[in-house]
Amino acid sequence: MSSESLNPRLRHFLANRLGWRSLREVQKSAIEAIGRGEDTLIVAPTASGKTEAAMIPVFNSILTEGLPPVSLLYVSPLKALINDMHSRLEYWGNHFNLEVMKWHGDVPPDTKRRFIRNPADILLITPESLEVIMVNRSRDERERIFRNLRYIIVDEIHYFIESDRGVQLNSLLARLERYTAVRPQRIGLSATVGNPEDVLEWMSPSGVVVKESSDRRLQYRIFSGGEAGVIDVLRRLTGRKVLIFVPSRREAERYYNIIRRCLDVDVFIHHSSLNRESREEAEEKFKSISAAFMVSTSTLELGIDVGDIDVVVHLRSPTTVNQFLQRTGRSGRRSGNQRTIIFHEGEVLLALSVVSLALSGKLEMLRIPRRPLDIYFHQILSSVFEIEKPGPAEIYRGLGRAHVFSDINQGDFRHLLEFMGESDFIRKHGTYLYHGFNFEKVFGKMNFLEFYSVFYPTYEFTVKHGTKTIGTLDAFFAVTYLEEGRGFVLGGENWIVREIDHEKFIVKVKPCSRKASIPDWSGGGAPVSFEVARHAYDILLGKFNRDLLKWLDDASRERVLSEMARASAAGLTRDVIPVSVGSDVEIHTFGGERVNGLISDIFRMEHDAYRVRDDAFAARFSAKVDYDDVVSTLNEIPSIISEEDFPLRLHDRLDRMVKNKFIEHLPEDVAAHIKYSLLYRPDELMGLLEASRPVEVEGFRIQVFHGSKK
Known part of the structure; x- marks a missing residue:
């Protein structure tokens, strides 16, 4: 099918209601692929028209074939995106007399009951709400909803790939095929990723990738940070539409008030602690104004429509190329130029590394979880709800259709089912399975409302001083670095940990006047990727395009x-790992925090290392070792981490990691391996040790952060 063969009503709508003179190349390619009936992954930068690339052929099929409801299931990771897309699709639906329904936790029960009785043409839903339908509705109701389903669109699919929610969604997509008359055609929408073929495989056993590179030129500047410098640059951007990303809710509030005080501009704020009405009001006002500032945390990284952005500002460097492109891609729809500014507080090498990799098209590879037995545990329990008198074989076959469970064999299933029986989550009556007493105890009554969701609301820890929220910390840092009495920097201030509640994700702190024990990390966001950290080392060695330095301010350059x-x-070279041994040990891997955290924990076990202060560039700790001890231990790491029980040796540290509400009910060895794969990057460490050798370098020290706030 070509764009010229579209339904006349649809062509008229695009030309006259939307005012389109032509289609973009990604839209033409998607129309052809989807029209052939192929599962299709559409990979394109933010604001490139990929949503319409999926909707045009789907609407064409609905109109031309007269498809009955529900013909399209649209799945999104966020309620805010559901609400935004519902408004956009209602505009299309009203024109063609098609009903569009959204289903999530904020939709009234009466509206959902009406939908069950009389399904709409298009259903927009989150994975958790899809789980609710699978568990809470009868087989007849599920068939009424899904039997006519022809298309499934997964928006922001890259957001799902590495997460527990993605495992859940992948399983649900396989499970709902029990109720469809034909296998629905799957369509994924993704920002640019480093391994689109793997993302396609996650979505479908066969299909095609439709990919479009950005035709918008990337213009960037990198400035050293500081409140005064930030305001001076922002003053020059007044009269433009500027989206400002900050690392924490506390910083969002701080800069929102600074901008209001110092600049004569319309300014809005957006973060997860604000109620939904406030966020949506800010989105609408910002969208409608041609010149304004919006200060946001990561809540506006995904595709909520806030209009045409002139400049994207990062207050602190992004830690991954994917994140940088996702944010920066929100700019330049009108001008064709993506314009972005990065303010750093010492992490200039990271900022330059991110930009350099982005310009060369080198993105991080998304990691699909292998053997996610914690979510498999949840999906077994959910399937027992869903299927009337289920037998073990039926559940195993049903879940086995999901790509994310393809590495889980029948022996794994039997072992887990036996454990679930021993712990009374599952009982067997003849050949059928049903829930045991412990399921009712753990997930029954009010707790049952949380069963549908496989994740805690956030993997971030909230930092509190008394009743005041200071900000948030990524779980990796809270689990691997923090303990009572440890100091850290957040929001430019020094804090000492009083208490850590790993179940409620809260770190209680008090102000700290001492600076000597403050670790080098002072961000709060996600760990720096291996690719970004390694390329920072290339920059140190001069292996990068020197022309990039033109766009740094004098201090940064x-x-x-x-x-x-x-x-x-x-005398550093690419194939060495600089090691400095003095009062402290510093092993400069330039491998990212997850590599360096693993090294430090090995030295904790082997040499009683203490006072760990890792960052993206180096493993840093104190220990009673000399250089020969360090080299010997580094050489032994491949054999140490290849031992089957190695994750269990890290149990004390891993046991503090509350990945989700189901992992604690798994066998201890299984849970340890799952947490280990989340917190560390043993494959990257092994590759690094194989390609590089330790070399003693006295006095060499490169830190990620050099700001005066240390």
Whole structure:
């Protein structure tokens, strides 16, 4: 099917109601692929028209074939995206007399009951609400909803790939095929990713990738941070529409008030602690104004429509290329130029590394979870609800159709089912399975409302001083670095940990005047990726495009050149790992926090290392070792981490990681391996040790953060 063969009513709508003169190339390619009936992954930058690329052929099929409801299931990770897309699709639906229904936790029960009796043409839903339908509705109701389903669109599919929610969704997509007359055609919408073929495989056993590179030129500037410098640059951007990303809710509030006080501009704020009405009001006002500032945390990274952005500002460097492109791609729809500014507080090498990789098209690879037995545990329990008198074989076959469970064999299933029986989550009556007493105890009554969701509301820890919320910390840092009495920096202030509640994800703190024990990390966001950290080392060695330095301010450029000179003086090369042993041990892997955290924990076990202060560039700790001890231990790491019980040796540390509400009910060895794969990157460490050798370098020290707030 070509764009010229579209239904006349649809062509008229696109030309006259939307005012389109032509289709973009990604839309033409998607129309052809979807029209052939192929499962299709559409990979394109933010604001490239990929949503319409999926909707045009789907609406064409609905109109031309007269498809009965529900013909399209649209799945999105966020209620805010559901609400935004519902408004957009209602505009299409009203024109063609098609009903569009959204279903999530904020939709009134009466509206949902009316939908069950009389389904709409298009259903927009979150994975958790889809789970609710699978568990709470009868087989007849599920068939009434899904039997006519022809298309499934998964929006922001890259957001799902690595997460528990993605495992749940992948399983649900397989499970709902019990109730469809034909296998629905799957369509995924993704921002640019490093391994689109793997994402397609997650979505479908066969299909095609429709990919479009951005035709918008990336223009960037990198400035050293500081409140005064930030305001000075923002003052020059007044009269434009600017989206400002900050690392925490506390920083969002702080800069929102600073901008209001210092600049004569319309400014809005957006973060997860604000209620839904406030966020939606800010979105609508910002969208409708041609010149304004919006200060946001990651809540506006995904595709909520806030209009045409002129400039995207990052207050602190993004930690991954994917995140940088996702944010920056929100700019330049009108001008064709993506314009972005990064303010750093010492992490200039990271900022330059991110930009350099982005311009060369080198993105991080998304990791599909292997053997996610914690979510498998949940889906077994959910399937017992769903299927009338289920037998073990039926559940195993049903879940086995999901790609995310393809590495789980029948022996794994039997072992887990036996454990679930021993712990009384599952009981067997003849050949059938049903829930045991412990299921009712753990997930019954009010707790049952939480059963549908496989994740805690956030993997971030909330930092509190008394009743005041200071900000948030990524779970990786809270679990691997923090303990009572440990100091850290957040929001430019020093704090000491009083107590950590790993179940409620809360870190209680008090102000700290001491700076000596403050670790090098002071961000709060996600860990720096392996790719970004390694390319920062390339920059130190001069292996990058020097023309990139033109767009750094003088202080930032001087910092990079100074660090390069130090690396050159130390005689560093790509195949070495600089090691410094003095009062502290510093192993400069440039491998990211998940690699360095694993090294430090190995030295904790082997040499009683203490006072760990890792960052993205180095494993840093204190220990009674000399250089030969360090080299010997590094050489032994491949054999140490290849031992089957190695994750169990890390049990004390891993046991603090509350990944989700189901993992604690798994066998201890299974839970340890799952947490280990989440917190660390043993494959990246093994590759690094194989390609590089430790070299002693006295006095060499490159830190991620050099700001005065240390």
